[in-house]
Amino acid sequence: MNFFQPTTWDEALQARAQTPGLLPIAGGTDLMVEFNFDHRRPAPLMDMTRLEDAGRWWREGERIRLGAAVPYTRVLSELGRDLPGLAIASRTVGSPQIRNRGTVGGNLGAASPAGDSAPTLIATRAEVEIRGVDGTRHVPVADFFTGVKRNCVASDELIVAIWVPTDTGPQQYSKIGTRNAMVISVASVALTLHPRAGRVGIGMGSVGPTPLQAVAAEEFLAGTLDEGGYWHSRAELPESLVAEFGRQVAGCTAPIDDVRSTAGYRRSAVGVMARRTLSWAWSEYRHGDRRPTGCRAGRDGEGMTTCE
Ligand SMILES: Cc1cc2nc3c(=O)[nH]c(=O)nc-3n(C[C@H](O)[C@H](O)[C@H](O)COP(=O)(O)OP(=O)(O)OC[C@H]3O[C@@H](n4cnc5c(N)ncnc54)[C@H](O)[C@@H]3O)c2cc1C
Incomplete structure (x- = not known):
């Protein structure tokens, strides 16, 4: 099996566009379960965790830019004050082991109707930053999902970050x-x-x-x-x-x-x-x-x- 470990978004997007069936993998807490249960055949994989800013967050004005590969544990320990709703939801995800590996980007990628990050992201009017070789677009989380376990990320695009407004109330x-x-x-x-x-x-x-x-x-x-x-x-x-x-x-x-x-x-x-x-x-x-x-x-x- 081919395993890509890009460190820049350009590399990652080129690999995604040029390698049929290439699957992004962040924490693997959804994807590996699908492989284990034979719901999906193992495919070429691309590690999202070494990409330049995927594992970082920072503030820009009244929003937090949350890299797609930031795990729940860090949302809880570092962003409880700015993003209390997302921190509360993150605490309900799986177990400590799952929260250490699982990411908000992966939750959106999996697009389960039961995903715990989505309701809060919808309520706070968060946006998903999606990048392809032709450019970047921002999609409100409320418009991001297109069906059961489906989202609007094209096969040559990647989720780069989630932009979440910081709290202005409970x-x-x-x-x-x-x-x-x-x-x-x-x-x-x-x-x-x-x-x-x-x-x-x-x-x-x-x-x-x-x-x-x-x-x-x-x-x-x-x-x-x-x-x-x-x-x-x-x-x-x-x-x-x-x-x-x-x-x-x-x-x-x-x-x-x-x-x-x-x-x-x-x-x-x-x-x-x-x-x-x-x-x-x-x-x-x-x-x-x-x-x-x-x-x-x-x-x-x-x-x-x-x-x-
Ligand atoms: C025991 C257990 C308990 C769980 N409990 C919960 C729970 O309580 N609540 C909950 O919501 N979920 C739960 N999950 C599911 C899972 O942990 C979450 O959905 C998690 O957020 C997935 O993140 P990940 O980084 O592991 O995703 P991965 O498994 O790495 O990826 C998930 C999907 O997203 C795609 N993807 C990943 N990153 C990107 C990207 N940057 N761009 C485009 N696509 C991408 C992958 O290709 C894959 O299709 C549980 C899973 C397990 C095994």
């Missing part, structure tokens, strides 16, 4: 699975509040063929918070509003029955998680403490893997 992520750790989500919800812009972001996982943005629910909540003067007053939200928000988010899903759950359960779980993430985020906003610090996995003993 961010939360909640994931439900059959147990509290080492679990692919049955459903997940990411919520971000942007008080300065009067905006709300909501991303969802495992409730459609791709990770989804709950556009109607975002507009409902942002409009209601604005009309009621809640951004300014920071008053407690009425239960009826929180309940309606849960219904609105559940209404934005398109789930199916499969081996992991029924569509009905997924829809219901999303409604519950939407209410909870809103309550946690609003509480942070009200009390001026909007920086999550640790994981509160299994806080309610209902199989919720949630962090704060």
Whole structure:
């Protein structure tokens, strides 16, 4: 088997364009499983971890440029303050070993509807930087996925980085699975509040063929918070509003029955998680403490893997 280890993007893109079937590999935590289970035949591989800036992140204005091969462990240890939502989601991925190897770029490359990074990236309005021999383009994460395990990266392109706006308000992520750790989500919800812009972001996982943005629910909540003067007053939200928000988010899903759950359960779980993430985020906003610090996995003993 041919194994390429480029150190520059030019080398990598030329190899990608000239070698039929060449597969990028970052942590290998998705790809090697596919080889082991014979879902995919071993092909020429290209290591993404030695590329000049793939394993680095830096700040540019109000965004973090996260190299495609930065592993979850580093998102957690280095970016918890700037990207709290992504850090919370990263903590729910697999085990420490998987988080040491697995990358956000690989999660987007795999394009699973259950991937844990996507909901938060959608909620924060992150963009994927994709490069080919003909140039670079930026695609909003909400438009990046084209179907189950499919994305818009062409066969001669590579994911170079993810541009994530730094937080301007509370961010939360909640994931439900059959147990509290080492679990692919049955459903997940990411919520971000942007008080300065009067905006709300909501991303969802495992409730459609791709990770989804709950556009109607975002507009409902942002409009209601604005009309009621809640951004300014920071008053407690009425239960009826929180309940309606849960219904609105559940209404934005398109789930199916499969081996992991029924569509009905997924829809219901999303409604519950939407209410909870809103309550946690609003509480942070009200009390001026909007920086999550640790994981509160299994806080309610209902199989919720949630962090704060
Ligand atoms: C035990 C176990 C538990 C897991 N738990 C979770 C979990 O809880 N949540 C979750 O979301 N995932 C989970 N996963 C899946 C996996 O760990 C994640 O999807 C991870 O983010 C993949 O990253 P990677 O770097 O290992 O990707 P790789 O396996 O290296 O690559 C994945 C795909 O992306 C492509 N790719 C990689 N880099 C690029 C690039 N720069 N440009 C274009 N394409 C690229 C590859 O060709 C491949 O198709 C788990 C996996 C295992 C084995």
